[in-house]
Amino acid sequence: MKLKSRRLFLRVIIVAIASFFIFIWNRLTLELLKKDKLKTISFPFVKNKTISFEDDFIIVNQDETTIVFSAHCTHLGCKIDKTKDGKLVCPCHGSEYDLYGKILKGPAYKNLKSVDFRISHDGKNIIIEG
Numbered sequence: 001m002k003l004k005s006r007r008l009f010l011r012v013i014i015v016a017i018a019s020f021f022i023f024i025w026n027r028l029t030l031e032l033l034k035k036d037k038l039k040t041i042s043f044p045f046v047k048n049k050t051i052s053f054e055d056d057f058i059i060v061n062q063d064e065t066t067i068v069f070s071a072h073c074t075h076l077g078c079k080i081d082k083t084k085d086g087k088l089v090c091p092c093h094g095s096e097y098d099l100y101g102k103i104l105k106g107p108a109y110k111n112l113k114s115v116d117f118r119i120s121h122d123g124k125n126i127i128i129e130g
């Protein structure tokens with residue numbers, strides 16, 4: 001009986017140590033993958049233009065404010081690349097958003113995702129890190 005419980009104890013210890021190392025290994029590799037995916041994107045900042053479509057982003061300048069959105073529709077992810085009557089319109093199923101990214105017409109039901117950005121020191125570029 002003692003031998004069985006000793007073996008069981010050793011198995012538990014081995015499994016616990018192996019689990020710990022697997023956990024650490026996963027954490028380290030996930031951190032490395034995240035760092036690889038981080039990239040900095042820079043676009044020309046045209047302050048006089050109300051709406052610019054740049055790569056996967058929509059840049060809106062209005063009321064002395066600049067907002068950057070993901071250009072992917074919140075319905076099924078189609079890339080929004082046009083406006084109609086001052087609204088951002090998804091080409092796939094017709095969802096419409098105002099220039100603050102707020103949903104106006106479905107089938108999408110979520111607002112566009114705003115993106116953190118900064119303007120370069122010389123004021124010529126919008127820089128998105130992510």
Ligand code: FES
Pocket residue numbers: 073074075076077078090091092093094095106107108
């Ligand atoms: S993907 Fe935009 S409305 Fe469906």
